[in-house]
Amino acid sequence: MNLWNRLMCYCRRRSPWLFHMNSGSCNGCDIELVASLTPRYDAEQLGVRLEGSPRHADILCITGPVTHNSVEAIKTVYGQVCGPKAVVAIGSCPATTNVFIDSRTLDGPLNRHIPVDVFVPGCPPRPDAIIQGVAKAAAILAERGNKLPVESVMVPIGESTCACADATQPAAGEVQP
């Protein structure tokens, strides 16, 4: 790896810009994502910035169990994020559809539609788990560059307070389509 690539890798890891998208979430995870930017957790220390436009973002953060209505929007926004990009699925809903499983209004889980790099399970996950997930996604992004994703990573639940979901969420490959 030459010097420019090493510098690029270093900078990508330290400057993850997020775009937040809700695919029918109950708003629990959305609040926790915003909480991770507040003074108590302060994700900006890692260079995290919540961006307004998907064109500016590196990491797409998706919450919610993926309703029928949101599928096209998810695909569009995923296409609008310029490469290299990564996807973080926040909460148990995009990983397994959670308590809404078998609902006829859903078309989840998320990895049926777009490749997901990091799952952050929890209902909702704690802000520190979300920050860890974003940091992992940034590290994956830095190593991968413009190549396509190979497999998903799961952030261990750790101390996240899980009210309703099972603590052992299946990994991406095991999810029933």
Next chain:
Amino acid sequence: MNLTTALARLLIFPGLLFAVPAAWFFLWVERKSVALMQGRIGPPFMQPFYDFIKLLGKSTPPRSGVGGLLMMMWPLLAVSAAAGAVGMLPVLPSSGGFEGDLILLLALLELPSMCVIAAGFSSRSIFGEIGSAREAALSVSYNVVFLLAIVSIAASQHTFRLEALAHLPASPLHWLGVLAILVCLPAKLHINPFSLPNAEQEIYSGPMVEYAGPELAMWELSHGLEWVAATGLVATLAAPHFAAWWLAAMVFVALSFVVVLLLSATAAATARLQIDTTVRFYWQCTLIFAVLAISSALFMRFKS
């Protein structure tokens, strides 16, 4: 001024070699001071540099035709205008030759804002167009005050030459003009409470909505250079005259830093205003001071 010193001023100090790191530094100071005022730790020192390099390595959406060419051109034009404005600031004492004047500096300072308006419209996104319309309305509002303030300074000192303006002894009118410029700076730099054109969640960053990768990096850089140029303008107008060049340079940097801190504190303490409130603020509250300043400047001019 011979060719070597002219090139040194344009390329080294206060030109590109100083301006680009200073732009990143001021962007960092802004983010860090806002973070500290909110009780956070904030981004690391090199953050704007990391962001810039990362954006250089990202891809841009494919665009074709004249529209694509224009969209690529606006950020480059904005960066070169802002860099030229920084290079023209009369920080160091010169020795004759072309020094540039206030009118050229004002034109160069105005060009990035024009580029933002044009960029929003050429992106053909509805959010970009709303942002551009806001920027145009904002520009019409603050520029009246900004230009009147600068003209009143120039009229009170009987010159448009930057060098002379920076070195003449200051009058009370001069300070009134500097104050009016300071009131306009948050709108010129698009920071709170006048961050209407690039409102992130409201209109998806406005004119920047379709920009990505290296083009967005150029916008970030031009924003940083605008910080350096605008705070540098205030610093040169407010700084006392020093014979030693190193002392002049140090006072310039220190004063710019103080202005950045002042603007960041304003940004951290306020929330975004609506466009009609902003326009009313400039046309009703601050215009009267600018008119007073220029009328008294002209009055003194005719009396003397």
